[in-house]
Amino acid sequence: ETGVTQSPTHLIKTRGQQVTLRCSSQSGHNTVSWYQQALGQGPQFIFQYYREEENGRGNFPPRFSGLQFPNYSSELNVNALELDDSALYLCASSLGLAVGLDNEQFFGPGTRLTVL
Amino acid sequence: KQEVTQIPAALSVPEGENLVLNCSFTDSAIYNLQWFRQDPGKGLTSLLLIQSSQREQTSGRLNASLDKSSGRSTLYIAASQPGDSATYLCAVRPSNAGNMLTFGGGTRLMVKP
Numbered sequence: 001e002t003g004v005t006q007s008p009t010h011l012i013k014t015r016g017q018q019v020t021l022r023c024s025s026q027s028g029h030n031t032v033s034w035y036q037q038a039l040g041q042g043p044q045f046i047f048q049y050y051r052e053e054e055n056g057r058g059n060f061p062p063r064f065s066g067l068q069f070p071n072y073s074s075e076l077n078v079n080a081l082e083l084d085d086s087a088l089y090l091c092a093s094s095l096g097l098a099v100g101l102d103n104e105q106f107f108g109p110g111t112r113l114t115v116l
Numbered sequence: 117k118q119e120v121t122q123i124p125a126a127l128s129v130p131e132g133e134n135l136v137l138n139c140s141f142t143d144s145a146i147y148n149l150q151w152f153r154q155d156p157g158k159g160l161t162s163l164l165l166i167q168s169s170q171r172e173q174t175s176g177r178l179n180a181s182l183d184k185s186s187g188r189s190t191l192y193i194a195a196s197q198p199g200d201s202a203t204y205l206c207a208v209r210p211s212n213a214g215n216m217l218t219f220g221g222g223t224r225l226m227v228k229p
Contacts, residue, residue, distance in 0.1 A: 033216060033217075035217075042120070042219030042220050042222050043160075043217075044219070048214060055214055056216050092217075096215075103215050104162065108159055109158060109159040112157065
């Protein structure tokens, strides 16, 4: 069974550029969540995808967008990068959405994004 | 809006001490609470998950308790070791929404040999 993987590991961009981060979910999982973790803080929920549809979004502007593919892998896209977007971006996968299911989230190693 | 707070923000102890990390949350309508470990620059490793109907969970030297009505959880680490040095995060999942987690700011633990 393969765990959650993310690519790339590190990324450096400049203000105004666009970036795409990728996540492969754990085998059998159909739900992917993305979190942003600024240095010294806890992760903050960005959004979640379930069966290719966005299902839930945190307090992030529309320039943060995502996709989920038929194989349940996912992308996080950020347009018009700002300095404050520098953070560790974490992806987590789980099985299902509904309350009542044992759908613990499993996290990937993260992508470290630096915006200069 | 759910808010999760962890106290203390940082802790330094000598090896062998027993220690307690605290987590509090403002909305008691949770489905479960989870404790994670994070090494510098790395992802999250799940340590313990407590369902809202449970009072505690144990794994090795770790014991986590949950008092949902008062909005508190504690993580107890027995006989701490230098390898326990990491940031410990607690997170709650709401009972009336999807599978998203609200995290605290973490406790940065240093265990000195």
